[in-house]
Amino acid sequence: MQRVATAATGESAAVRWILIGVAVFFLGLFIFLPLAIVFSEAFAKGLGVYWASLRTPDALSAIGLTLLAAGIAVPLNLVFGVAAAWAIGKFEFAGKSLLITLIDLPFSVSPVVSGLIYVLLFGLQGLLGPWLARHDLQVIFAVPGIVLATIFVTFPFVARELIPLLQAQGQEEEEAAIALGASGWQTFFRVSLPNIKWGLLYGVILCNARAMGEFGAVSVVSGHIRGRTNTMPLHVEILYNEYQFAAAFAVASLLALLALATLVAKTVVEWRARRQLAESALWNGEAV
C-alpha cells in the first residue's frame, strides 16, 4: 500500500534525477561558482600577497571602520527592535499595521536612495548643511554619515524577527509575573527575553551581516577618502577598479567568510529555535 501511494505521488527516478540535476546546476552556477572564484582569485598570487593585502594601512583602517559602523548600528537597531516588538507584540493600539509597514520601509528603498536621503539632509546643499557647516560639524563624507546609512539599511532586521515572536506568545506569562510582584524590567529580562532569545540572535546575525557588507548606501555618503571613510566593501571596489585583483579578492574573501559564518550561525539558530519550540509544546502538553 505504502509503495503504491509513493509511486502515485512521486516521480519516476529519471524525472527525479533530472530535476535534481537542474536544481544543482542552477545553484552551482549562481552560488558555488561566485564563491569559488572569490577564494581562487584571492589566493591566485599566493599566500604572501594575500596576507600583505590584508595588512596594508588602508585595508586595516577599512576593517576598523566596518567594525565601528556595525558596532554602533547593530546595538542601536537591537534596542529599537526590542522596543518596537514590545509595543507591537504585546499591546493593541490604533495605527499598528501602519507602524509595521513603516518599520519595513527601509527594505524597499534602493540602497543608493538610502544614502542620498542623508546627503539631501546633511550635505552642504542639504537642509541642515549650512547649519552643520557653521558649527563645524561634518556628517556627509565622514564617519557619522556612514554610521547613519548603515543604521538605515539594517533598520528593520531585529524588529521584524521579534514582532511575530512576541505576538505569538501572548501575554499570560508576563501577566503572571506582574501579578506575582515582578517589576516591568524583571518581567522583561526573566520572562520575555528567554522566550525570544533565538529570534533575537537570528535578527542580530542578519543585521550584522548586512551592516558589514552594505555598499550602495555607504558609497553615496562616504566620499571614498582612503584610510578615513572607506569601509571594507568600498575598499574592495577601489582595489578592483585599480586592477589590483588579488588584493581586492583578498579583502572580499574576508567578507565572503563573514557571509558563510552568517549562514552557519543562521542554520544553527534556526535549529535551536525549532527545538525550543518543540520542547515548549511538549512541556505545555504535559502541564495540561
Add this chain to the structure above:
Amino acid sequence: MAFTFKKRSNLPGFGLALGYTVLYLSLIVLIPLAATFLKASSLSWQQFWHIAASPRAVASYRLTFGASLIGALINLVFGVLVAWVLVRYSFPGKRLFDSLVDLPFALPTAVAGIALTQIYAPNGWLGRPLASIGIKSAYSPLGVAIALTFIGLPFVVRSVQPVLEDMDKELEEAAASLGASRWQTFSRVVLPTILPAALAGFAMAFARAVGEYGSVVFISGNMPMRTEITPLLIITKLDQYDYAGATAIAVVMLVFSLVLLLPINLLQKWSSSREEKAAELVPEKIGTLGAGA
C-alpha cells in the same frame, strides 16, 4: 486619553516602548525621507519632468526594469524547481545546498559584483566560452540580468518552500487515485497551492532587483544609454553635484518601490490565506479533478 487609542492591558512599558519606537523611526527613516520629497518639491513640475523623462533616464529605467523582470522570471521558474527538489527529494549534499540558498542575502553585494564580473569577463571562466560563441555577457545588458538573477535567487525558494512542506500529500494521493497523471496532479493541485507564494517571491525579487546597485555596477560596464542602471544614474548626478537631478530620479524610484509594496502585501496575504484553506479544499479538489479526468 479621550479616545481609546490603546486597549487596556496589565503589562507595563507601553508608553516608553511605543514612544521610543516612534521617535527612532522618525529620526532615522521618516524625517530623512520627508526631506527628500521636500527637496524634490522645490523643483517645478516641468523641471521634474525634464529630468525624470530625459532620454538617458528613460534608457536607464528600461534596462533596470527589463533586466529585473528577466532575473525575477528566471528565479520564478528555477526557484519553484529548487524548492520542490529541496522539499521532496533526498540527495547527497542537500542540507548544504539548502543553507547556501541564502548566500545572496548574506554575501556583500560588492563581493558578488566583482565575483560575477570575474566569471563573465571576456577572459573569465564562463565569459571566454560565451564570447567564443559570440555572446557578450559582462559589460552588456545580459551581465546586468545575471547579477539581478543572483541577487533575487533566495526569494522564490524561501517563499515556496514552507508552503510545499506544509502541503498535505493526501491531496496528491486523492488526485492520483482518481486517475490524474503526475503532471495533471502537479499542474492542477500543487501549482495552484504554491502559486500565491511563488508570485509573492517573484514580486519581492523584482523589487529588490530594481533598487540593486553593488552587484551590478561592476558587471554592467556603465555605458550611458546602454548599460547604465537607474541607481547608478543617481550616483553619477551626485558626483556632478547635480542634486536636483539626483533627487528627481530618486523620487521616481521611491514612488515605484512604495507602489510595489501594495501588491507584495496582497500576495503575501493571499498566500497565507491559501495555506490555511488548503485543508478545507480537499473535497472540492477531488470533485473538480474527477470531472476533469
